[in-house]
Amino acid sequence: MQTADQRGQKEILVIYGDDPETMALRLAAAAGLAERIGDRHKRIGLKPNLVVPRPACEGATTHPELVRGLIAYLQQQGFTRLAILEGSWVGARTEDAFTVCGYRKLAQDTGVALIDTQQDHSRTYDCRGMELAICDCAMEVDFMINLPVLKGHCQTMLTGALKNHKGLIPNQEKRRFHTLGLHRPIAHLNTRVRSDFILMDGICGDLDFEEGGNPVPAGRMAAAWDPVLIDAWAASQLGYAAEDIPYLGLAENLGLGTADLRQALIQALSVPAAADRKVFHPGVKVMHLVPFIQEDQACSACYAALVFALSRMNRQELKRLSGPIGIGQGFKGKTGTLGVGNCTGGFTASIGGCPPVALAVLDFLRKQAIQGIS
Template sequence: MPVKVIRYGRYNVKALSRLLDAALDELGVSPPSDVPTLLKPNVVVATKPRSAAITHPAVVEATIRAFLARGVRKIIVGEGPGLGADEGRLFAAAGYERLRRKYGVTLLNLNEAERVEVTWKYGTLRIPKVVTDAFYVNMPKLKTHGHTVVTLSIKNQKGLLSNADKKRFHLLGLHEPLVELLKVVKPDLVVADGVVGMEGEGPLNGRRKRANVLVVGTDALEADVTCCRLMGIDPKRVKHLKMAMDQGLGITEPVIRGVEPEKADFGVEFKLPNEKYGRMLNVYSWRNPYACSMCIDAFSLAVKSAFRRPKHWGTLLRLLYSAAFRRIDVIQGRHAKVPEEARGILLCLGNCTKDVASSEKDAIHVGGCPPDAESILEALRSALRRR
């Protein structure tokens, strides 16, 4: 089945809805009206659409309108945010609450949804029942990712997992379980938001990157391969996409309608994240494939939350001052090692780093699974005061 690339550069709901409607016609997609439709955007944390870290509500709204116009009666917008995310604020911060009021759609926290067991390579896996009952539309954001190079529809499926399974995926190396998940849970449709994506230190700390596209397809691998090409990234660089291609889980050279990415004149090239670490000022956050996303981003989320809380402004100032003269190295996840380059302050985040922290003189350990922002800021405050 071809993949449709819609070139459009604004979050104008009516126009997006019209374009999407035409794309569904072109691809011959007709969602059943007698079962619910599940829209699964990427809303990994409670943040505003402007951050470009989440699927824009205008794309979700355009999809709702296109599906309602096709006779779908029940639409559920569901997401299971990352460990430690502020679940209570998730949909409101993302601008999705308005969609509930305006269209009567259900907003569902998948972390609390009823689950059913499916058999997969590693035994059994508990996935939300609604995924098996509904017409399932996977709606990723075009983003680079410090861990997996890109995060697109196949990676977006991680939001379907329980918190325990999210951790298990990281312990299993992430890429292979993502491919195995695709074998047992396949989207009926992918609508990827690339009007404005994110490049560099994604999935949360990158920069906005305008690509002016929506990508629509009925096969997750083909849609992801197309998105990679639009981002100027070789899909074979992405381990789980390469594994899926090698295992014949989809066509590796999808027929693309709307634009030929290699010949496209918009020349969009997403900057890749640094493979070894994410850097903010003089703070180096070292990558570890076994670390869960919310441990990886715990430090930057803590710093961002400090801006909103006056009691931590002193710590922020100390951090800025300290980072001008000395580096801070942050490690997280099981099997974490102290990098050779580390000097200055070593911050070990999460229960997984307890042992390595106890073997390092002067290391600061913040427990938790994942550690919470308050504990990280408190640990930073006392460390920066002492030094």
């Protein structure tokens, strides 16, 4: 018999919508965050992803509205010792990112401190078999809330919770991470830097690049306590299995959580709603995939699952999908050839889910490509 804490550790709460402030508030409340933090005097670190000075709509950075909703929740619950901690990547100044991404205004409005880890001191720690330098501010918090963006990455495929903590090390160490191959140091870093709660921004993360430029609107947000488990879930939303991301297995072996998604207790707090595709201005890479899609009132999360799945297919596989793939609420009760999502259940071949998971969509489309159905 599992305890409530053990069950909570495996919980992933998902919410759909287009209002990050309200969504964050609802997720924090549903997760029972205040009860889990406990003592109102604890120092709480909020760690967004502000890798570059680009607004969140471009797919690289955490929506400030999400952080605003979380701060409102925490302050309403009596927590006052909050600080936003972040250091942009080596090629950018965090100070610029704070301004461009809307965090300076957020700090003024809420009274929460902004700490630039590029300006912080650091010390070297034994991170379970690997010596790594970590900024002081990251080690001084009693409770860390990790606020990553669910997006692709050109080297590690996924940027989620575990990788987000790279913003809490000095620039020199960031450079060294790359010489060490990223995966191992990412996993080991997380043995020393806390991730007590994760609120993942899946509103419009980038297709495959940490710097943004090809945002894929997905209109969702997720909360969890296990950083490995939520990263395994995030990987599946991009069309990857946990085994495809080496740092997930490494983190699991270091005892940081489980990458076995079958153990996850996934609960949705809302259902997806049809999105207005006219306001979506895809980047070049996403534009290349649009001709393969025939959408009619598709929800963002459903559309995103298809886009991510298509992006994982090679040119030959795509060629075999000669006809467009139906997706959206407009196809309910209709017939067709190839469809994605429960709404296309009347099609000759369709993958269910509401919304479906990109990994399952990819598997389905690859099988269809082999059979040459379309």
